[in-house]
Amino acid sequence: MANNKSKKKTPFSIYWIYAVIAVAIIGFQLFMSTGANTTVKSEDTFIELAKEGFVEEVFLVNRVRIDFSLTSEGKDFVRNSEKEKYKQMKSALDKGTQFGGKQAFSVKILDAGTFTTEVKEMNKVLTSLDKDTVQVLPKEEVNYLSNIIGFLLPIVILIAIWMFVMRRMSGGAGGGGAGSQIFNIGKSKAKVYENGKTTNTTFNDVAGLEGAKEEIEEIVEFLKNSKKYTELGAKIPKGALLVGPPGTGKTLLAKAVAGEAQVPFFSLSGSDFVEMFVGVGASRVRDLFKQAKEKAPSIIFIDEIDAIGRARGKNNGFGSNDERENTLNQLLTEMDGFGTNSGVIILAATNRADVLDNALTRAGRFDRQIYVDMPDINERKGIFEVHLKPIKLAENMDIDFLSRQTPGFSGADIANLCNEAALIAARHNKKAVEKQDFLDAVDRIVGGLEKKNKIITPQEKKSIAFHEAGHATISWMLEHANPLVKVTIVPRGRSLGAAWYLPEERSITTTEQILDDMCSALGGRAAEEITFGKISTGALSDLEKVTKQAYAMVSIYGLNKKVGNISYYDSQGNNQFTKPYSDDTARIIDEEVSKLIESQYQRAKQILKDNEAQLILLAEKLLEKEVIFKEDLVSIFGKRQWDAPVVEETPKVEDAAVVEENTPIADSTDQNEKIDNGTNTESSSKMEKPLDDTNKEV
Numbered sequence: 001m002a003n004n005k006s007k008k009k010t011p012f013s014i015y016w017i018y019a020v021i022a023v024a025i026i027g028f029q030l031f032m033s034t035g036a037n038t039t040v041k042s043e044d045t046f047i048e049l050a051k052e053g054f055v056e057e058v059f060l061v062n063r064v065r066i067d068f069s070l071t072s073e074g075k076d077f078v079r080n081s082e083k084e085k086y087k088q089m090k091s092a093l094d095k096g097t098q099f100g101g102k103q104a105f106s107v108k109i110l111d112a113g114t115f116t117t118e119v120k121e122m123n124k125v126l127t128s129l130d131k132d133t134v135q136v137l138p139k140e141e142v143n144y145l146s147n148i149i150g151f152l153l154p155i156v157i158l159i160a161i162w163m164f165v166m167r168r169m170s171g172g173a174g175g176g177g178a179g180s181q182i183f184n185i186g187k188s189k190a191k192v193y194e195n196g197k198t199t200n201t202t203f204n205d206v207a208g209l210e211g212a213k214e215e216i217e218e219i220v221e222f223l224k225n226s227k228k229y230t231e232l233g234a235k236i237p238k239g240a241l242l243v244g245p246p247g248t249g250k251t252l253l254a255k256a257v258a259g260e261a262q263v264p265f266f267s268l269s270g271s272d273f274v275e276m277f278v279g280v281g282a283s284r285v286r287d288l289f290k291q292a293k294e295k296a297p298s299i300i301f302i303d304e305i306d307a308i309g310r311a312r313g314k315n316n317g318f319g320s321n322d323e324r325e326n327t328l329n330q331l332l333t334e335m336d337g338f339g340t341n342s343g344v345i346i347l348a349a350t351n352r353a354d355v356l357d358n359a360l361t362r363a364g365r366f367d368r369q370i371y372v373d374m375p376d377i378n379e380r381k382g383i384f385e386v387h388l389k390p391i392k393l394a395e396n397m398d399i400d401f402l403s404r405q406t407p408g409f410s411g412a413d414i415a416n417l418c419n420e421a422a423l424i425a426a427r428h429n430k431k432a433v434e435k436q437d438f439l440d441a442v443d444r445i446v447g448g449l450e451k452k453n454k455i456i457t458p459q460e461k462k463s464i465a466f467h468e469a470g471h472a473t474i475s476w477m478l479e480h481a482n483p484l485v486k487v488t489i490v491p492r493g494r495s496l497g498a499a500w501y502l503p504e505e506r507s508i509t510t511t512e513q514i515l516d517d518m519c520s521a522l523g524g525r526a527a528e529e530i531t532f533g534k535i536s537t538g539a540l541s542d543l544e545k546v547t548k549q550a551y552a553m554v555s556i557y558g559l560n561k562k563v564g565n566i567s568y569y570d571s572q573g574n575n576q577f578t579k580p581y582s583d584d585t586a587r588i589i590d591e592e593v594s595k596l597i598e599s600q601y602q603r604a605k606q607i608l609k610d611n612e613a614q615l616i617l618l619a620e621k622l623l624e625k626e627v628i629f630k631e632d633l634v635s636i637f638g639k640r641q642w643d644a645p646v647v648e649e650t651p652k653v654e655d656a657a658v659v660e661e662n663t664p665i666a667d668s669t670d671q672n673e674k675i676d677n678g679t680n681t682e683s684s685s686k687m688e689k690p691l692d693d694t695n696k697e698v
Helices: 002-006 014-034 043-051 072-080 084-095 112-128 144-169 210-224 250-260 280-294 323-336 377-387 399-404 411-427 435-447 458-477 511-521 523-532 537-556 583-610 612-625 630-637 681-687
Strands: 038-040 055-061 065-070 105-108 136-139 191-193 239-243 265-269 298-303 344-350 368-371 484-488 495-501 627-629 653-658
Touching (some): 055 112, 210 239, 239 250, 250 298, 250 344, 280 323, 458 484, 458 537, 458 630, 511 583, 523 612, 583 612
Parallel strands (some): 038 105, 239 368, 265 298
Antiparallel strands (some): 065 105, 191 265
16 A cells, blocks of 8 residues: 555646547548548549449539449449459448448549540430430538638647747746646746755765854754744844855755755755746746745755846946846845745855845845855865765875865865775776875876877977976975975876975965065076076966966055055956056056066076076986976985975975967977966966955965
């Protein structure tokens, strides 16, 4: 009995009735058109019978068909005939098929005029032989059913196509019975988790977000045990906005809420409100809150809310009163309008909080803004512990080691790293994932896929080696430069060579630290100029990086004496098309940036000249081994006096020479050289901590 109840019954659909009616109509039509008379194969058969006087009651029906009956003599003749052409008529006579009380036969004619002429000629012959002539009477038949079907069929086809299109645009078969999607286009498309249905994700699956998780847990606890708070006069927050970079776990937190909350949970994306029809977005917002209020207490989660929550009125004249703004207006009204909205909590997530409308983020709508930042070293350890559970690890795997080697990695990056390490181990037919697999996974994710067969000329390879050796030398000789881990000239991804560093995790950065970082980035080009007397395009991303850093120092962080303690940074993005300073100030900023970069370039050249012998030795060793580690630098330069106690380290890409086919060649003598930029900008952003909470990378 339990098994029978668990089986889903096929729902009865009215379309089955429509199908049966259609089949019945078609069958009746076929019967009426073909089952009335027995069809004779050709006109000649009819003419032959008519000449013998065997036919009677001849009718020319609609000028396309001849209906006739046989006389008694004609029936005897057909029954006794052995000719093949009378076989079908003989069979019909034996079966006794009748229509209208008489045996009827039909023959199709190709042309009524030609047939009439043949009958007239035949009648002349019969008259001359003193026989009865054949009288052909005209007859009109009207098939009302065929006419009705012919009229309605195109209309039915058009309606069916329209229903199909509307059904597809309104989201398929979900949310109502078949055919109801046309009328449900304004209904909410949220997934509802209730009656024991969960996402199978709990707060135990969320690691590294202790502050954010604590606030989210409090919201869930309020719904479970509201009396604890209301006795003190507290009110439940109306909404919480999760803000943070991509991959930090905002949606994961919401999934955990859906798995933990014992109240209905409505989940949807901001794009689910967007539709090509006017008013659909606002209608879906109304329907969503209507359902949530009916099932209160409940939680609504809107992922990527910036799809509908962008600030209004910024593009007047370009559809400022468009459908998206109407949807936002309805959302604002539902969250904190004239009507009551008790018992409904709204969670939302976005990585673009700077573009949200101020009316949406104010207290009373989103009372809490929970910032979900990149995890620190302790939080990364917790994230590793979660993602390493399903992976078969080698014995004595040091999770602390893995967390130290992944600064700047988000939770999604760590999950990808663990999976990539397992794939690498499986590729090498290992029984467990080892430490080296994680190191290779870091190289694969940050640096790209290794290209062992890439064609590089000896001169290019030498240039790349000195470029990377220049970076390594400068970083080794400067106090605030990031500690080097590994240098390679093996191509990876778009990189022809790379230097791996282990950036220090810091919340703020001093002027000296930025200057040392800039000097280290310019070490590659400086080494090329000192060694070869010419430079290449291999420092493109190095220059891009130091230019951003220099402009940030001068115009954002107020670290330049001439410009002063002034910041022109616009955190709200209101000055996208205008500069908040005069042309004279812009000229001063440009001059100071140029001086700053040039001074660090000259500084890098001087350091390399002072250590030219070690630079050459390092480059030669790099050409020989292709990959060198920190120990090789210690043997050449000696131990860095600023180094902390030795810990195990793994590579993080800081600089790489990148191939870019369309990059102009810097030196006309090296027309075949296609070395592009040094540090890959995207990779660098994974490893360096922003200087402050504005997330502006410098």
